[in-house]
Amino acid sequence: MSKSPGGVLLHRLGVDRGSTVPIYRQLDVALRKLILEGALRPAQKLPSSRELALELGVSRITVKSVYEQLVAEGYVEARTGAGTFVSRGLAEDASPNLRPPRRQAKPPGDEISDHAKIISSSKASVRHGKIEPFRPGVPALDLFPLRIWNRYLSDALTSSERQNLSYGHVSGSAALRAAISRHLADARSMEADPSQIVITSGGQQAFAMIAFVLLNQGDTVWYENPGHIAGRDLMRIMGARVAPVPIDCEGLDLDHAIKRHPKPAVIFTTPSHQQPLGTTMSLVRRLALLNYAQENNAWIIEDDYDSEFRYRGRPLPALSALDTERRVLYVGTFSKSMFASMRLGYIVVPPGLVDTFAKARNLLGQSSSTVVENAMACFMDDGRFVEHIRKMRRAYRDRRDSLYECLKQDCADHFDLRPTDAGMHLLAWLKGGVDDQAAHRALLEAGIESLPLSVYAAEPIGQQALVLGFSGVSEKRIPTLVNRMSEALDKLEHA
Ligand SMILES: Cc1ncc(COP(=O)(O)O)c(C=O)c1O
Structure with a gap:
């Protein structure tokens, strides 16, 4: 184990020259870590900036500026003529509350608030990432x-x-x-x-x-x-x-x-x-x-x-x-x-x-x-605004018609359909007792984003359906996508 001339363990103070993280930042992070973990103890002397710079092959200015930053934040103390020391105030007996929290044996869970538990169990879709076709509620961004x-x-x-x-x-x-x-x-x-x-x-x-x-x-x-x-x-x-x-x-x-x-x-x-x-x-x-x-x-x-x-x-x-x-x-x-x-x-x-x-x-x-x-x-x-709504109303009507016709043609074995006169989605009722969550997952794997009707229900409603948003998908793409939908559902039913 290498020791500095000043007696401080340096084996954890390596500098990676291939890293995109600047040397100043690497040194700063490593020293803080050693201090917070107790590897460098309160009142322990750090090597002089000259020694450390030589040891690591970095410029002395870099080491000095890291030390200055650590002094400013209270990690170390500079004593004129004597050198740089880990702050005595970090000793546990001096001020126990200043010690960084020890890692818990078990992750927090039981002790979180009731609010946090309900939030964690929410089924509201967490929308990050790409929008896949037929996600309900998406307007015609195109x-x-x-x-x-x-x-x-x-x-x-x-x-x-x-x-x-x-x-x-x-x-x-x-x-x-x-x-x-x-x-x-x-x-x-x-x-x-x-x-x-x-x-x-x-x-x-x-x-x-x-x-x-x-x-x-x-x-x-x-x-x-x-x-x-x-x-x-x-x-x-x-x-x-x-x-x-x-x-x-x-x-x-x-x-x-x-x-x-x-x-x-x-x-x-x-x-x-x-x-x-x-x-x-x-x-x-x-x-x-x-x-x-x-x-x-x-x-x-x-x-x-x-x-x-x-x-x-x-x-x-x-x-x-x-x-x-x-x-x-x-x-x-x-x-x-x-x-x-x-x-x-x-x-x-x-x-x-x-x-x-x-x-x-x-x-x-x-x-x-x-x-x-x-x-x-x-x-x-x-x-x-009114002009935009008028245009979207026409576009959505065409998209709805196209989805309805394609589903009737390609997915008649899988879905019962009822026409819809409003909104941005239609309901495709699953035939043959197929579970809507399983159908949703099968479509998602094929790059199609429906929502299962059951996730909207706080109490079971005894029917299985997929909610398919038509407003966000251009008419041109609908036939191919419905074809893909039919293949995915065929596969699911024959699995
Ligand atoms: C039925 C319904 N109400 C309200 C909202 C609220 O949406 P936002 O917070 O984006 O206005 C949504 C969004 O999907 C919705 O589906």
Whole structure:
């Protein structure tokens, strides 16, 4: 074992000249490690910078600057005329709390918070990496008018007053709230004053904010089953008891919920286009739900995530448009109508809650960007948003038709299909008792990304289906992909 003239063990202080890590950094990291592990003990003398530089074949300036850095951070002490020593303050008996934590025999697990356990068990898809075709909820990124959007973004960034570089209004950009208010009046028959609109960084942040403001620990939340996964898990994490409510042909089954579950503080629903089954809530059910909420002091979250995309007739007005007693919190997102990475959505809150929600937005971190908010306001004011939706509606209708026809032709042995008049996905019901998770895995191996219906369910629903997003796949590619899908499912069934 080599020892320096100063008596310090140097065998762990090698320098790798082939490494991309600078020599200064290698030496710095190695010395810290020796000190923290106790190989260099408190008060122990380090070799002089000259000795160490010679020993390692590096410049003395390099060693000196590493020592200076370690002195500045309290790892070592320089004593004039005597040399450099490991700090005495690092001795365990001098200050036990300064010792680095010893490695635990077992990894942390049992002692983590209840929140952390629920978060870890969430089935909401963790989206990293490549988007494979037919992933549900992905808009036509290939058709997005990037160059035009870039102009709006650039104008918002370079606006002469530079106001957009600041935090902005506590509820979000006034211009965007006004534009959304006009859009909701035109497209959703809603009367929402701009002051009632709170900008969020998407639907999911809107749900988090609503739960943060309106839920007490242990409150019941009626939640559609099957239903939007990330929203459901979030409600649980926020301390709610989530009560799954089945969907019948008119939407959320209110009678079932009244009979089986305690009174809710919040009811979560997707009335325009039930996620994922696609049912549109009937007018009778909408009125019954609103009456129930009014009589029982319950809040309703109306998640209106993809109502822009209806391919027959005009979109039905929002549930919120019928809400005279202000029990509905309407949530909108631009993730589907524009693109998800812009992270922009909003809540229309009842007038009495405006101030509380603005403060909640502040406390939770104003996570939408003022630049993007104002770019979007101008995009809407110039009619670009409506124009884009119109184009996407036509493109999605064609993509839906193409997927439906190809599936009917190539996958008739595997799927039962029902036509869909809205949204960005269709349901392919699996025949012959094939498990939807197994089918999902088989398709994933073939480079196709569906979602199994069972992951949307908190309670089993007794049917097996795959959710296939058509909006993100160009018509040209659909026949080949469906062919591949058929081959993968053939293989699965004959395995
Ligand atoms: C039904 C539904 N609601 C809300 C959202 C929220 O999306 P975001 O947070 O991107 O606005 C999604 C996203 O996939 C969704 O599928």
